[in-house]
Amino acid sequence: MSARTRWFIAFAALLALLPVLPVPEFWITQLNYIGLNAIVSLGLVLLTGVAGLTSFGQAAFVGIGAYTAATLAVNVGLSPWLTLFIGLGITVLVALVLAAVTLRMSGHYLPLATIAWALSLYYTMSNMEMLGKYDGILGVPALTLFGTSLGSGRSYFYVIWVIALLAALAVIHLLDSRTGRAIRALKGGTTMAEAMGISTYRYKVQIFVLAAMLASVSGWLFAHFQRTVNPSPFSLSKGIEYLFMAVLGGVGHVWGAFTGAALVKLTEDQLKDWLPRLIGTSGNYEVIVFGLVLVVVLKYASEGLWPHIERLFARFLPEKRRVRDWADAAPLPERSKPQPGELLLEVDRVRKQFGGLVAVNDVTFQIRAGEIIGLIGPNGAGKSTTFNLISGVLSKTSGRVSFRGEDVSALASREIARRGMSRTFQHVKMLPDMTVLENVALGGYLRSSAGMAQAMLRLDRDEERRLFKEAERQLERIGMKDQMHELAGNLALGPARLMEIARALCTDPALLLLDEPAAGLRHKEKQALAAVLRQLKAEGMSLLLVEHDMDFVMNLTDRIVVMEFGTKLIEGTPAEVQDSPEVRAAYLGTEH
Incomplete structure (x- = not known):
C-alpha cells in the first residue's frame, strides 16, 4: 500500500468519525456544503484543468439535477433514488445538445457560449410554472436508505462524502489511463492528439458530459439536503463561483477541487460576518474580496494552492514513481x-x-x-x-x-x-507534466481499446501494463530507457525529440x-x-x-x-x- 493510499484512508476515516464526535452541528453543515461544491469542482478539474475547456455553466447542470429530483419527488411521488437516474438522463441529453453547439468553438467563443446557455437555463427554470418560478419547490422529501430516514445533517453527511470521495477516486483512476492521457493531450492543442489517432472532439464531448453528470449528482444531493429548491443557487454567478473554487484550489488537481471548495465556503461565511462590521453597511462585499484573491492567485500561484500544499508535505510523501509491473505483460497487437x-x-x-x-x-x-x-x-x-x-x-x-x-x-x-503512418513535429509536442514513459505510451492509443468507464472502475490494468511494456521497449530502442520516469518537461531538446520518435514508434507505423x-x-x-x-x-x-x-x-x-x-x-x-x-x-x- 502506497503512502498516498494510506493518507487517503486516514482522511476518509477522519471524515467518518466527525459526525459521531461532539462537534457542533454547524461544522457538519459546512462540511456537507463543501462536499457538494467539491463534486461540481471535480468536473471542472477535468473540463478546465485537464482538457482546457472553460465553462461558466456548471451551476445550470446542478439546477437540472436539483429540479428533476424536487419535481418528480414532490409532484409525481417517485422514489428519490429513481429521480437520480432520471436527472442524470436529462442532464446527459441536455449536455449532448449543448456540446454539439458549443464544443467546436475555440478561444474566447467557448466561455462566451457557456455564459449564454447558463443564462438561458437559469431563466428557463425561473419562469416555468411547473417549477414554481422564482419561488421554487418546497417540501422535497428526505432520502431514505434501507428504511432509515437521512433527514439530519449528520446522517446525510455520509451520503455526500461517500459520493464525493468515490467521485475523486474515479477521476484519479481516469486520469491514470489510456483515456486520461488522451484527455490530457487536448489541452496543448489538437494536432498532436489527432496525429496519434485520438478523436479530440469525441473526448471533449465525453468530458463535458461527465462534468455535467457530476454537477447533476451534486444538485440531486442538494435538493434532498435543503428539502427545497429555487433558482438562486443555479445562477451564472454561482457558476463563476464553482470555477473560482477549482482555480483557487488547483484546477489541474483532483484534491484542488476539495481545497478550493473548503476555502471558498469557509471564507465566504466569515466574510459575510466580518465585512459588514468593518465597513459599517451590509452588501455582497465578499464578491469584491474573492475577485482580488483570484487576481493574486493567478499572478503568484497560477496552478492554485494544492501544489503548494503538496510541496509542503512532500517529505511525508515519497516521490511518485510508477511501479514496474509489466515485465510479463503480453505484447500489443502489431500490424502487417x-x-x-x-x-x-x-x-x-x-x-x-x-x-x-x-x-x-x-x-x-x-x-x-x-x-x-x-x-x-x-x-x-x-x-x-x-x-x-x-x-x-x-x-x-x-x-x-x-x-x-x-x-x-x-x-x-x-x-x-x-x-x-506516424509523425513527429517541427516544434516538439509533448505533455510536460507527464513522465517520458506516459508520453510514449500515448502513442499506443490505437493499439488499445479501454474506455472511460473501464478506467474509472480500474478494469483496464492489464491493458495498461501492455501499453507501458511497449512504451519501455520503444524507449530502450532509442536509448532512453533510463529516463522513462523523468517528467517530459524537464528534458533537453535532444532527448525530447528522441522521446517524440519513441512515441511515434509506439503506434507501430509502417x-x-x-x-x-x-x-x-x-x-x-x-x-x-x-x-x-x-x-x-x-x-x-x-x-x-x-x-x-x-x-x-x-x-x-x-x-x-x-x-x-x-x-x-x-x-x-x-x-x-x-x-x-x-x-x-x-x-x-x-x-x-
Missing part, C-alpha cells in the same frame, strides 16, 4: 508490415492553395518500403506544408496521396495514423515522418539521432524526413526530393543532388 521494396507512399500532383498563394504546386514523388527519403529546400519552399498534406493535418486543394495502395487524400490525420528532427540539436546529439534512424532503417522501418541540415540529410538518406517555391525541383540520390547546378542555385543563388 510491407515487404522491402514495396510501394508504400505515392504522392501524385499534390497541390495546396491559401487564397491566391500556391504553397505546394503539383508535387509528385514515391517512397518504397525500407527507404529513407529526405525532403529539403530553402526556407519557404513548401516542405512542411507538403509534410502536413501527406499526414492529413492540412486538406489538399487537389492531387492524390496513396498509402499502401489506399487513397488517403480525403482522410483526417487520425484516420491516416490508424492505417500506419512509415515514420520526421519534421526537422535535427533542428536545434548539438553535433553529438545529431550523431546520436542519426545512429537511431539508421538502426530503425536496419530494422525495416521506412522514413520520410524534412530537414535543413544538409550534412545530416546527405549522410543518411537513400533519395532526396528538393523543393523550391512550392514546386519539386529535382529528385535523386544524395550524390546527384549535391552535383546539381539547380540545387546550388536554389540555395546559394545564381551569379549574373
Whole structure:
C-alpha cells in the first residue's frame, strides 16, 4: 500500500468519525456544503484543468439535477433514488445538445457560449410554472436508505462524502489511463492528439458530459439536503463561483477541487460576518474580496494552492514513481508490415492553395518500403506544408496521396495514423507534466481499446501494463530507457525529440515522418539521432524526413526530393543532388 493510499484512508476515516464526535452541528453543515461544491469542482478539474475547456455553466447542470429530483419527488411521488437516474438522463441529453453547439468553438467563443446557455437555463427554470418560478419547490422529501430516514445533517453527511470521495477516486483512476492521457493531450492543442489517432472532439464531448453528470449528482444531493429548491443557487454567478473554487484550489488537481471548495465556503461565511462590521453597511462585499484573491492567485500561484500544499508535505510523501509491473505483460497487437521494396507512399500532383498563394504546386514523388527519403529546400519552399498534406493535418486543394495502395487524400490525420503512418513535429509536442514513459505510451492509443468507464472502475490494468511494456521497449530502442520516469518537461531538446520518435514508434507505423528532427540539436546529439534512424532503417522501418541540415540529410538518406517555391525541383540520390547546378542555385543563388 502506497503512502498516498494510506493518507487517503486516514482522511476518509477522519471524515467518518466527525459526525459521531461532539462537534457542533454547524461544522457538519459546512462540511456537507463543501462536499457538494467539491463534486461540481471535480468536473471542472477535468473540463478546465485537464482538457482546457472553460465553462461558466456548471451551476445550470446542478439546477437540472436539483429540479428533476424536487419535481418528480414532490409532484409525481417517485422514489428519490429513481429521480437520480432520471436527472442524470436529462442532464446527459441536455449536455449532448449543448456540446454539439458549443464544443467546436475555440478561444474566447467557448466561455462566451457557456455564459449564454447558463443564462438561458437559469431563466428557463425561473419562469416555468411547473417549477414554481422564482419561488421554487418546497417540501422535497428526505432520502431514505434501507428504511432509515437521512433527514439530519449528520446522517446525510455520509451520503455526500461517500459520493464525493468515490467521485475523486474515479477521476484519479481516469486520469491514470489510456483515456486520461488522451484527455490530457487536448489541452496543448489538437494536432498532436489527432496525429496519434485520438478523436479530440469525441473526448471533449465525453468530458463535458461527465462534468455535467457530476454537477447533476451534486444538485440531486442538494435538493434532498435543503428539502427545497429555487433558482438562486443555479445562477451564472454561482457558476463563476464553482470555477473560482477549482482555480483557487488547483484546477489541474483532483484534491484542488476539495481545497478550493473548503476555502471558498469557509471564507465566504466569515466574510459575510466580518465585512459588514468593518465597513459599517451590509452588501455582497465578499464578491469584491474573492475577485482580488483570484487576481493574486493567478499572478503568484497560477496552478492554485494544492501544489503548494503538496510541496509542503512532500517529505511525508515519497516521490511518485510508477511501479514496474509489466515485465510479463503480453505484447500489443502489431500490424502487417510491407515487404522491402514495396510501394508504400505515392504522392501524385499534390497541390495546396491559401487564397491566391500556391504553397505546394503539383508535387509528385514515391517512397518504397525500407527507404529513407529526405525532403529539403530553402526556407519557404513548401516542405512542411507538403509534410502536413501527406499526414492529413492540412486538406489538399487537389492531387492524390496513396498509402499502401489506399487513397488517403480525403482522410483526417487520425484516420491516416490508424492505417500506419506516424509523425513527429517541427516544434516538439509533448505533455510536460507527464513522465517520458506516459508520453510514449500515448502513442499506443490505437493499439488499445479501454474506455472511460473501464478506467474509472480500474478494469483496464492489464491493458495498461501492455501499453507501458511497449512504451519501455520503444524507449530502450532509442536509448532512453533510463529516463522513462523523468517528467517530459524537464528534458533537453535532444532527448525530447528522441522521446517524440519513441512515441511515434509506439503506434507501430509502417512509415515514420520526421519534421526537422535535427533542428536545434548539438553535433553529438545529431550523431546520436542519426545512429537511431539508421538502426530503425536496419530494422525495416521506412522514413520520410524534412530537414535543413544538409550534412545530416546527405549522410543518411537513400533519395532526396528538393523543393523550391512550392514546386519539386529535382529528385535523386544524395550524390546527384549535391552535383546539381539547380540545387546550388536554389540555395546559394545564381551569379549574373
